[in-house]
Amino acid sequence: MSRLHRALLRDLWHLRGQVFATALVVSVGVGAFVTMVSTYRSLAAARAEYYSTYRFADVFASLKRAPDSLAVSLRLIPGVSAVQTRVAENVVLSVPGLAEPASARLISLPGGEQGGDSLNRLHLVSGRYPAPQSDDEVVASETFAAANSLAVGSRIGAILNGRWRELRLVGLALSPEYVYEVGPGMVVPDNRRFGVLWMNAEGLATAFSMKGAFDDLCLSLARGASSRDVIDAVDRLLAPYGGLRAYGRADQPSNRFLTDELGEIEVNATYIPAIFLAVAVFLVYTLLARLIAIQRSQIALLKAFGYANLRIGMHYLEFALLIVGLGLAVGLILGGYFGAGLIRVYQQYFHFPVLRYRLGVSLILFATAIALAAAVGGSLTAVRRAIRLPPAEAMRPEPPRSFQAGVLDRAGLMRRLDTVTKAIVRNLARRPWRAALSMLGIGAAVATVVVGRFMFDAVNALMAVHFDSAQREDVTVTFNETRSRGAVTSLRELPGVLRVEPFRVMPALIRAGHREERASVLALRPSDTLRQLVDARRRRIDVPAKGLVLTRKLARMLAVGEGDHVFVEQLDGRRRQFTAAVVRLSDEPVGLSGYMDADALAGLLGEDAPISGALLQVDKSREPALYASLKRTPAVAAVSIRSATLQTIREIMNRSFILMTIVMTGFGIVLVAGVVYNSVRIALSERGNELASLRVLGFTRGEVAQLLLGEQALLTLVAIPVGCALGALICRLLVPAFDRELFRLPFALTGATFGFASLVALGSAGLAACVVGGRIAHLDLIAVLKSRE
């Protein structure tokens, strides 16, 4: 080992506190980056593999009913490579051990088992496929079974086409269509109350009187085929058969969620590591600049001995590289560890046959390259200073720090401060960039904590609007097809029902110019109270007697505003078409809809105001009896229960958001502690003599600490509002990422969040300051009498 290298190690050891703090910040940055990118890649790879191995379809469509012979025409559409027609129904289940009724999607299996070329093939986890002739055997989604502790051999009750049946679980499986297993219109998975069942095509067709016919289909595209063109062709073919707009993978719910989640990880993978690495660059810079200032005379000596500038520059660059390298190594390990952990978390939500965690070599190289760039970036200016130092000048001690009366003095602002505060303010003002960057580093930490709590606040705000203002029913009952208004009577007679408000949901295609969107139009009555339209300020909007109210998001997608006209095409029933004026825009946070007055809609459609279901207000004490009846009520296709949904959302929030808060708070603590610790250490190194001489003059440790730590305290105090504003800005920028068709997160942050972030910053700054502050006790009072500053 050369002497310079030995000196390097000695310096590293001597500055170990700051080396550690800087390496820690690097390691968290690298760790966050590796965690998120590796998680992203693992999920994306698992998805690609799953989709191709199990032949996930490209286009999906539902319809009322079409003869099997139509499959031939579908197959002939140019660009279609395989077609799979099926029967798929929504049914209500009675699951042992579950008080409430559950909902399920019951899907037919082609030919009773998995043909070699069938699409959306199941991954059978246990058991077997239903026997060819059976009419009560089903395969259940493993997720649903696990959530309800069902196993092969378990029995569940179901109403199939109005008849009570007992189904036997013979197998448990996963499907590429349900990687994210949510029921229709749901945002969060409720695996106890929604599941997927697969049954023999024969048996299912018989039960639903669909022999020789189908009401659902999926198809795959030939290589290079246009999904748009195929969808249009499918729609033309299915129109006479009650076709409800075909859609591609991008709109397939499970795939959509997965894609959105991946997008979210990608966003997090960019800005969080970027904050850390920026702070790391700053810390490397300050540390190296200080080291070079201390070692001026050594540098001069080396130069006088004939060491080349390049060699000396390399020496300091190596110093930076070693620190960052240390952080990098730890960061890679952390990233691998937490990436694998995050994958385990995702396994609870996304169900793949194989979800393997992979940390590829390319990612390691990429992270290394970024970290090295940070090291070089941070050391460049400082190293250049070392190289430029002329040997003769370097032999002289560091010149005394010069101060001048600044703007603050001239403005007379300093006059009212006490002397210690003056010294603090001037020290900050003398290096405005360093102060600003320290402040920004602490601010970034505060922002990180704020962002970590954003989801919590936003979802709470969403739920407040959704459940308190927009959807106030206790139970939603959806029929398997539209019924006459008389059906309400039977619902009124159910136990515990206090109020029944029937609704009509019309699947529709809404067009404006060349844009069109599939959406449903909900028919409401002026007397309705359970379902309400609300504006951005949660005020009730009355449904107009004529014309349409659109969800603001839907209006934006159609590029229309209040006063514009849209063209509405009914997708069920008689497929009527009409033009309607957009009268108002509403701001409900979940779902996309059009809203019309029930009578107005019935008039336009020439219908006798049929109903699709009803909203119920129920007596809490009689819920069990109500649920028991609903499980056996024929013609009900789905039941959704507010309290159960709320509970599920709360559980998920508690599980994932609290984890998020903890992780982001940890990030914030590391950032604040890293910045404050390093700043105080550098201040101590620069002004140790100054502080020691004050101790000689009889200043107490506390008074000296005040002078040393006051700067950081001031910076932290300034950084807190800045960080809160920065955090709010980041959240504001994140909001569009959650402006989705299924739900829209509001920009909401509570005072508790800002308060929490501020406390985290104060606490960790205080802790870091205490660690360094302890050194004040060890200031060498005697040395200061002898040495020059």
Added chain:
Amino acid sequence: MSASRIPLPVMQVRGVSKTYRLGEVEVHALRGIDLELRAGELVVILGASGSGKSTLLNILGGLDIPTRGEVRYRDHVLSDASDRELTRYRREHVGFVFQFFNLLPSLTALENVELVTEIAEHALSPREVLERVGLGDRLHHFPSQLSGGEQQRVAIARALAKQPDVLFCDEPTGSLDYPTGKRVLEVLARANRELGTLVVVITHNAAIAAMANRVVRLSSGGIAEIRVNPVQASAEAISW
């Protein structure tokens, strides 16, 4: 200072020794020092480099404690005082002037003095003290804008402003040129004369001894000689 009056001892040093341990080696910096410092005196402690001057001053100034022996300031025993008690002693009774000034670079001359008067009980007006040391026109200059001699005079003003009972100066002219150094000595002598402050000056420069009431010469950690000057030379009169 009239010779007829016998001033009271302010500080008493009895049998003080200081031993530094450097690994296996023991360095005896002081060996059994006995000394008394009286109110209003100007004492010069003289000695070659390494003779123990600074060590003695550190112990007198409450920065260090002796290995053996007793140091008293009036009725306080400093030799076994805690850090807190020593801090209070320095804060309330002692002024220091360092070889390298040790002013806070971020504060102006006036503010450097105010820094100390803010924590002192019977402080003089910072402006007046600065005027007294001849810096009335330099109040708002930062240390980096002052010459070495001016900085040292600020340091003296800072030390005097709180009206200390004892003023300790370790090589106060050590880093100054001849005329500037003389100017600084003049200020110290005046403070001693006009304020009656007990001033202890450490130096290896024998010429300075002429301005003292008493000269204590150290050699190898012991007192080689204590000499009383019947007449004190003025600062202008001495030269080296």
